[in-house]
Amino acid sequence: MQAQIIDADYFLNGNKPVIRIFAKTESGNTICVFYDKFLPYFFIVPTAGTAGKLKEIPEIRSVEEVERFEPLGYSKEKTKMLKITVTNPQDVPKIRETLAPYTKNIYEADILFKYRFMVDHGLYGMKWIDFDGERVRTNTVKVPAFRTEEIRSADRNDNVPLRHMSVDIECLPSDPRKPLDSKNDPIIIISMSFAPHFRDKKNLVLLAKNFYGDDIKGFQTEKEMLEEFVRILDAYDPDIITGYNINSFDLPYLAERFRHHKMPTNFGRSEKMSFGKTFGILQEFIISGRVVVDPYQILKRDPWMKFPRYDLNTVSKILLGDEKHDVEYGKMAGLWNGTKEQISTFLEYARQDANLSIRLVIERGMLDKFVELAKISGLLLQDLFGGQTKRVETMALHEFRKRGFVMPPAPSKGELARRAKERESQGLKGATVLEPEKGLHAEGCILVLDFKSLYPSIMRTFNISPETAIKTPVENCYASPSGAYFVRPETKSGILPDILSTLVDARTAVKKQMKNSKPEEKRMLNAKQLAIKDMSNSFYGYTGYIRARLYMIDVAGSITAYGRDNIIKTKNLVEKNFPARVVYGDTDSIFVKTDMTNLEDAKKLGEDIASFVTSNLEGHLELQFEKIYRTFLILTKKRYAGWKFEHTGTEWKNSIDMKGIETVRRDWCPLVSELMLKIINIMLKEGDIHLAMNEVKGILDKLKRGEIPLEKLTVIKGLTKSIENYDGMLPHIEVAKKLAARNPHDPPKIGDRIGFVILKGNNHLLSKRADDPKYVAENGLQIDSEYYISSQLLPPIERILNSVGVERTELLGGGRQSRLGDIMSGAKRKMKHDIVVDYNKPEQPLAGWEEFLCKKCSKSYSRMPLRGVCECGGQLLFGFHGSVGTRLVAKQNGILHNQ
DNA sequence: TGCGAGCGGGG
DNA sequence: GTGTACGCTCGCA
Numbered sequence: 001m002q003a004q005i006i007d008a009d010y011f012l013n014g015n016k017p018v019i020r021i022f023a024k025t026e027s028g029n030t031i032c033v034f035y036d037k038f039l040p041y042f043f044i045v046p047t048a049g050t051a052g053k054l055k056e057i058p059e060i061r062s063v064e065e066v067e068r069f070e071p072l073g074y075s076k077e078k079t080k081m082l083k084i085t086v087t088n089p090q091d092v093p094k095i096r097e098t099l100a101p102y103t104k105n106i107y108e109a110d111i112l113f114k115y116r117f118m119v120d121h122g123l124y125g126m127k128w129i130d131f132d133g134e135r136v137r138t139n140t141v142k143v144p145a146f147r148t149e150e151i152r153s154a155d156r157n158d159n160v161p162l163r164h165m166s167v168d169i170e171c172l173p174s175d176p177r178k179p180l181d182s183k184n185d186p187i188i189i190i191s192m193s194f195a196p197h198f199r200d201k202k203n204l205v206l207l208a209k210n211f212y213g214d215d216i217k218g219f220q221t222e223k224e225m226l227e228e229f230v231r232i233l234d235a236y237d238p239d240i241i242t243g244y245n246i247n248s249f250d251l252p253y254l255a256e257r258f259r260h261h262k263m264p265t266n267f268g269r270s271e272k273m274s275f276g277k278t279f280g281i282l283q284e285f286i287i288s289g290r291v292v293v294d295p296y297q298i299l300k301r302d303p304w305m306k307f308p309r310y311d312l313n314t315v316s317k318i319l320l321g322d323e324k325h326d327v328e329y330g331k332m333a334g335l336w337n338g339t340k341e342q343i344s345t346f347l348e349y350a351r352q353d354a355n356l357s358i359r360l361v362i363e364r365g366m367l368d369k370f371v372e373l374a375k376i377s378g379l380l381l382q383d384l385f386g387g388q389t390k391r392v393e394t395m396a397l398h399e400f401r402k403r404g405f406v407m408p409p410a411p412s413k414g415e416l417a418r419r420a421k422e423r424e425s426q427g428l429k430g431a432t433v434l435e436p437e438k439g440l441h442a443e444g445c446i447l448v449l450d451f452k453s454l455y456p457s458i459m460r461t462f463n464i465s466p467e468t469a470i471k472t473p474v475e476n477c478y479a480s481p482s483g484a485y486f487v488r489p490e491t492k493s494g495i496l497p498d499i500l501s502t503l504v505d506a507r508t509a510v511k512k513q514m515k516n517s518k519p520e521e522k523r524m525l526n527a528k529q530l531a532i533k534d535m536s537n538s539f540y541g542y543t544g545y546i547r548a549r550l551y552m553i554d555v556a557g558s559i560t561a562y563g564r565d566n567i568i569k570t571k572n573l574v575e576k577n578f579p580a581r582v583v584y585g586d587t588d589s590i591f592v593k594t595d596m597t598n599l600e601d602a603k604k605l606g607e608d609i610a611s612f613v614t615s616n617l618e619g620h621l622e623l624q625f626e627k628i629y630r631t632f633l634i635l636t637k638k639r640y641a642g643w644k645f646e647h648t649g650t651e652w653k654n655s656i657d658m659k660g661i662e663t664v665r666r667d668w669c670p671l672v673s674e675l676m677l678k679i680i681n682i683m684l685k686e687g688d689i690h691l692a693m694n695e696v697k698g699i700l701d702k703l704k705r706g707e708i709p710l711e712k713l714t715v716i717k718g719l720t721k722s723i724e725n726y727d728g729m730l731p732h733i734e735v736a737k738k739l740a741a742r743n744p745h746d747p748p749k750i751g752d753r754i755g756f757v758i759l760k761g762n763n764h765l766l767s768k769r770a771d772d773p774k775y776v777a778e779n780g781l782q783i784d785s786e787y788y789i790s791s792q793l794l795p796p797i798e799r800i801l802n803s804v805g806v807e808r809t810e811l812l813g814g815g816r817q818s819r820l821g822d823i824m825s826g827a828k829r830k831m832k833h834d835i836v837v838d839y840n841k842p843e844q845p846l847a848g849w850e851e852f853l854c855k856k857c858s859k860s861y862s863r864m865p866l867r868g869v870c871e872c873g874g875q876l877l878f879g880f881h882g883s884v885g886t887r888l889v890a891k892q893n894g895i896l897h898n899q
Numbered sequence: 900t901g902c903g904a905g906c907g908g909g910g
Numbered sequence: 911g912t913g914t915a916c917g918c919t920c921g922c923a
Binding site for chain 1: 911912913914915916917921
């Protein structure tokens with residue numbers, strides 16, 4: 001029989017573990033495969049005292065002498081180790097602790113049992129198994145179960161269609177002023193959507209009230225409704241359970257209500273109860289045999305784009321084009337206890353929410369990439385959502401095992417502290433950002449070129465891997481620019497470089513295959529190449545991630561050191577061999593200024609530069625021509641805009657690219673964002689600073705004359721707690737107080753968004769001069785134009801115009817012409833284009849997160865500060881951390897906004 | 900300026 | 911579960 005792995009776990013038969021694989025057969029049936037011939041084990045490097053201690057531990061079943069390579073640092077020979085086998089996986093941690101003082105090293109004593117099994121049998125999440133099954137009767141799983149003596153991986157890549165069910169609950173707080181309490185406040189509605197349909201139903205809404213309607217089922221009590229929920233769950237038997245923020249709200253809440261009614265929380269495919277766990281922010285809900293998919297967590301943690309907010313409303317508007325109508329929390333009780341129509345409205349709201357989350361997963365193919373990531377990394381689908389570290393480590397474990405290497409343990413607290421200290425003393429230098437030639441470049445085209453997978457290429461070219469690093473240089477080894485040494489591939493080919501090479505080849509093959517494949521296959525292949533890319537980009541960051549098993553500061557430091565060398569070499573190669581100047585560059589990209597105004601000529605030059613540089617650099621380093629900026633405005637490192645031209649094959653398409661320039665911020669009114677976009681647009685497309693200045697002056701005049709509509713001056717902020725609980729002076733709170741006083745029957749509630757404008761007045765406190773725009777309009781009150789000019793408009797506008805040498809006084813000083821010469825050499829272009837902001841494809845040259853470290857005071861910033869230097873005035877160094885960790889976003893500020 | 904609390908999403 | 915993980919913004923000292 002063959003089946004595709006959905007999930008795996010084990011249970012104890014007495015003291016003995018039985019591995020359980022939940023899988024789907026070709027025909028779409030779910031089965032469970034039992035295997036009881038596998039026992040947990042780990043390795044130790046013994047010392048003199050080891051043998052005696054081993055005899056004292058009764059749980060140890062067998063001790064076997066083996067040889068394995070140690071993983072950190074190059075070693076020529078394998079090390080003699082003892083393979084310790086025990087019976088119960090749960091005994092391993094305590095045996096590990098007991099043995100620790102009596103051993104030199106312990107390896108692989110913290111590999112989850114299910115992964116120990118999968119790796120040893122060459123099994124990968126979402127891939128296929130091949131086995132001869134004998135049907136067994138059991139009440140531990142709810143699907144047909146088979147016992148097998150042997151289990152192999154099957155060589156096939158197709159996917160069995162999955163069954164998805166989304167869940168959304170509505171609750172009613174007993175006290176509307178207090179937050180919800182799952183111990184007391186009942187669930188009143190459970191809404192579900194199904195893909196594929198469940199008994200011809202797309203969705204189903206249950207409610208704890210006598211009520212009937214299309215696909216609506218009413219119940220006398222909450223308990224009866226919950227019982228029906230489990231019946232539906234078991235009948236539909238979904239592989240995927242989804243819902244927006246379901247991990248931290250709906251599922252834990254449901255579980256608590258089940259416990260309240262003394263009902264078992266048995267939502268899965270086995271006898272195991274479902275439960276939620278929390279660490280840090282991340283909440284996870286485990287349902288045995290199924291996969292919990294939370295679109296909210298995916299979008300936040302593994303994003304391909306940045307959203308202004310991550311609520312279901314915003315996200316579905318952008319991803320599905322569908323706006324959802326919300327029911328205010330405060331009005332829910334009214335609807336629930338209201339007329340038939342009101343209840344219907346409430347039910348439709350619940351139905352819509354379940355529909356939207358399932359549509360996000362299905363229509364946006366949100367799971368596609370993760371299915372492929374499972375097949376590449378070996379992780380089970382459920383475990384992919386926790387972060388990149390586990391993906392890299394599981395993939396590496398497969399490869400380490402094949403080559404006779406053991407995997408180091410996850411770092412202990414002490415080891416973490418040691419690493420942190422080591423890092424503080426010797427530092428981990430990041431990438432180089434070339435000093436930009438600040439200002440507007442409008443005379444000739446700017447060519448943007450970047451290195452294809454820079455860090456992976458470096459690792460492959462110089463054989464950089466934890467087990468190729470060597471302390472004392474041997475003959476014929478690589479000496480990295482940071483002073484570390486690595487043996488050459490002839491001596492030992494690095495595991496990570498080899499994995500990366502395999503990934504590169506696989507990606508090339510997939511892309512080729514995509515060209516002549518049908519839509520459905522193409523979709524899968526595209527997901528696969530994205531998954532490969534994700535994995536490739538994870539390895540460098542992983543080696544520098546402090547919690548990594550394979551952390552080596554020399555490895556990470558050497559990679560960035562080669563990167564810094566590379567960009568300087570590239571700059572020199574370009575400037576020595578072409579009539580061009582590098583005006584900016586960051587990590588893996590260079591911006592080359594030419595005197596060309598013809599796009600075709602510029603393109604040709606870009607391609608020539610790319611192939612020349614590539615042929616003059618070592619190994620796998622490959623510079624590619626990326627795009628043309630007809631004009632380019634750079635404020636500081638990391639903050640620029642360009643008028644981009646790309647050839648589609650038939651014509652030139654243009655749009656405005658913006659990086660690091662924030663045009664949308666919560667504390668800015670719409671006028672600020674609009675004006676910023678406008679002047680950037682004018683500078684880039686007209687190449688004229690004066691026009692931009694005039695635009696600013698025009699707006700300032702309008703503002704002074706009170707001709708700017710109030711909605712453009714309104715800043716909106718939400719009430720996060722009740723008004724009494726704020727003690728500081730905040731404009732929106734003062735406005736909320738005023739609103740409450742004016743309309744005592746319907747005061748602002750928690751969660752309400754309060755808009756305000758700032759008025760002229762005697763009170764020097766800003767908050768006291770804030771008021772509701774509607775009230776201001778009705779009473780003809782005057783806005784404080786001085787405030788808007790000096791506090792809202794000028795600071796961001798100044799930062800842009802300063803980069804081209806314009807001072808604040810020139811903006812405020814009437815219509816006087818500036819002393820600046822017109823920097824446009826050619827004739828002014830009269831082309832008019834709307835700003836097109838492409839938020840579907842934020843450019844991410846390297847996936848990962850960055851930090852900016854001050855050279856002088858060591859302060860760290862997660863974003864390049866607006867001034868481009870540290871607040872102490874010190875120069876900022878750039879650090880890059882690959883794509884490990886959770887700080888994955890924060891890069892594409894200003895990419896997303898409404899046009 | 901630096902630090903700590905609190906929030907995010909969900910009802 | 912052979913576990914044990916955030917990053918940002920705001921208010922206050």
